[in-house]
Amino acid sequence: MHDHFLSLQTPLSRRQALALLAVPMAAPLAAPAWAATGAPLPQITLAGPPAIVSAPLIHMAETHALQGVAQRTVFTAWRDPDQLRMMAMGGKADVLAMPSNVAANLYNRGAGVALLNISTWGSQWVVTRDAARKTLADFKGEEIAVPFRGDMPDIVLQLLAAKQGLDPLRDFRIRYVPTPMEAMQLLITRRVSHALLSEPAVSLALRKTRSFPVGLIAPELHRGADMQQEWGRLYQRPARLPQAGIAAVGALRAQPEALAAVTRAYAQSLAWCRAHPMDCGRMMARHIDLLTPEAVADAIAVSQMDAVPLPQAREELEFFFGQLMARNPGLLGGKLPPAAFYTPG
CATH class of the missing domain: 3.40.190.10 (Periplasmic binding protein-like II)
Structure with missing residues (x-):
């Protein structure tokens, strides 16, 4: 059924895996008081595509927004959804921007994904x-x-x-x-x-x-x-789609304070990008080839970007996922995600 969707299960080749992009790491920073019960992580890796959803992640890395969670925060780009899946399942990143259905698919397959928000509603x-x-x-x-x-x-x-x-x-x-x-x-x-x-x-x-x-x-x-x-x-619904957000993977999912810090920092960085579109464009162009500051600023002006925490996005996600289930259950890993999917951390 709908064999054109089979790319959801396509494994990543070694060549694709080696193509992952990296950026220089930021200087380590001291841990705040809340981390006194355990040392901050040595590094948090944020990952996203060459799309507007990644702009706040890049800002988080450049401004050391997670200094209370990790000594270093870096951003790396994924090129396509197969590379994204490899990174999520292979521990190559801690927080990834990903399409909402990919998050549900990985969750249903036991890949250890905690979707934190939906931020891209129209682009x-x-x-x-x-x-x-x-x-x-x-x-x-x-x-x-x-x-x-x-x-x-x-x-x-x-x-x-x-x-x-x-x-x-x-x-x-x-x-x-x-x-x-x-x-x-x-x-x-x-x-x-x-x-x-x-x-x-x-x-x-x-x-x-x-x-x-x-x-x-x-x-x-x-x-x-x-x-x-x-x-x-x-x-006959609002003209917006719960297309993508950010998700935590691996050990980070077991740290509620860290998840809250990531969610908060993303929302703050998104607000900064919306308030400073050209500065955001220059920043994003430094990390992702081909992009120009002007194009990113234009994109910010027209994209529906709103960092909605997952519980508040549940109704729109459930409707969207219902349409996907009716067309091809494999898009979601064979079933609708359970209630626990909507309560990360």
Whole structure:
């Protein structure tokens, strides 16, 4: 059933594992009073994709926001969901930004994942050369470059297509590519006319083709279907999706004070990024190749970013997971996550 989702179980190759990126470690800092019962961890590794969800993680590392939890805090990037899964299950990171369904899948498979929040509620668009195409149905019969086969944002595309009676693999010509940046490159080099992208790849594509800021006589690229608006319209719900958040793995899950510190620091760093978009852009561009400060600032302006603790996000997650279960239970590891999933720590 739906064999195009089988990439969820694809093992990571040795070559992919060796491709993990690292950044220099920050200087060690002293532990605060609450850590007196046990020495702070030598290091906490934060990991995330080249997407807007990682901006607060990078800020946390650069500002030593977890100095009470660990002597050093570093950020490392994951390139694709297979690499993410390897890092989560192999102890290569302590806190990872991940799609919500991946967190549920790993939890149900006993991988030891504690999802802490949902912070990304809307950052996906079909970017197009045709300004007249505004809804997903407008792209029927068209070729669309789509990254991460069987994962976000492919999952969202398939749900929204099926909800309006479209077969995602027959009514569109889906051109799967490994990463969002590769989809973006196909678009800006005119090898495709449409691509499903998440921020900041959307803003980067618009900047690279001089299609933004608005006001050009004939911009080359346009924001076409807003996937969040499509979700709200088709499901009669708010136009926001519980797409991704941060999760703790390994021994960190057994330290409630540390989990609370991570959750608090992420929310504070997200607030800083929203208040200082260009500074955040410069910071993020230092850690992730291809990104520019301007594109990150643009992405912050349009993305629905809100660090909602997991218990408060439960209702929207349960609805989203219910849609995934109806389409393909394998996306969640075969079952809905239990109540304990929503009470980390």
